[in-house]
Amino acid sequence: MSKNINQANSKLNTSNKKLKQAYSKSDSKNLKVIYMPHWLEFYSIAIHSDVTSNKKRYYKSYSRGTVVYVKLGSNIGSEFSGNHFCVILDNKDNKGKETVTIVPLSSKGNKNYLKLNESVLNLTTTDLKKTDYRYQ
Numbered sequence: 001m002s003k004n005i006n007q008a009n010s011k012l013n014t015s016n017k018k019l020k021q022a023y024s025k026s027d028s029k030n031l032k033v034i035y036m037p038h039w040l041e042f043y044s045i046a047i048h049s050d051v052t053s054n055k056k057r058y059y060k061s062y063s064r065g066t067v068v069y070v071k072l073g074s075n076i077g078s079e080f081s082g083n084h085f086c087v088i089l090d091n092k093d094n095k096g097k098e099t100v101t102i103v104p105l106s107s108k109g110n111k112n113y114l115k116l117n118e119s120v121l122n123l124t125t126t127d128l129k130k131t132d133y134r135y136q
Helices: 005-025 031-052 120-131
Strands: 067-071 083-088 102-104
Touching: 005 031, 067 102
Parallel strands: none
Antiparallel strands: 067 083, 083 102
16 A cells, blocks of 8 residues: 555545544533543554654563553444553563553443452452562
8 A cells, every 4th residue: 555645634634624523513421522632642642653763662561360551542332432440361461562452341230241259459459468568
């Protein structure tokens, strides 16, 4: 696919116009739209950094089961949006790997959600007590 600057600028301008219209016409309670400007700014900075930096990137490495706070962005349909706590599913992670597989956590009930018998806070506190000498 060749790079056509004029076509790209046209598409970017059209997209920008539609996003501004959606933002101005949306309900102020629509979190997906409220998060949109922040997410677009974050996304554009990340893309710019990827394109302009020639340094090898290193990422934080996570163990399976680690709870992380993730910016999920402003997504389409019923996908999770915004910032959420998530659980890492990958068995093997390393500092050179850009992505990890996650499952978002929710405090809301839904027939498709799996209920945890213990809260993440209780599990985390228990783990901290095991590793902190002050509790032994």
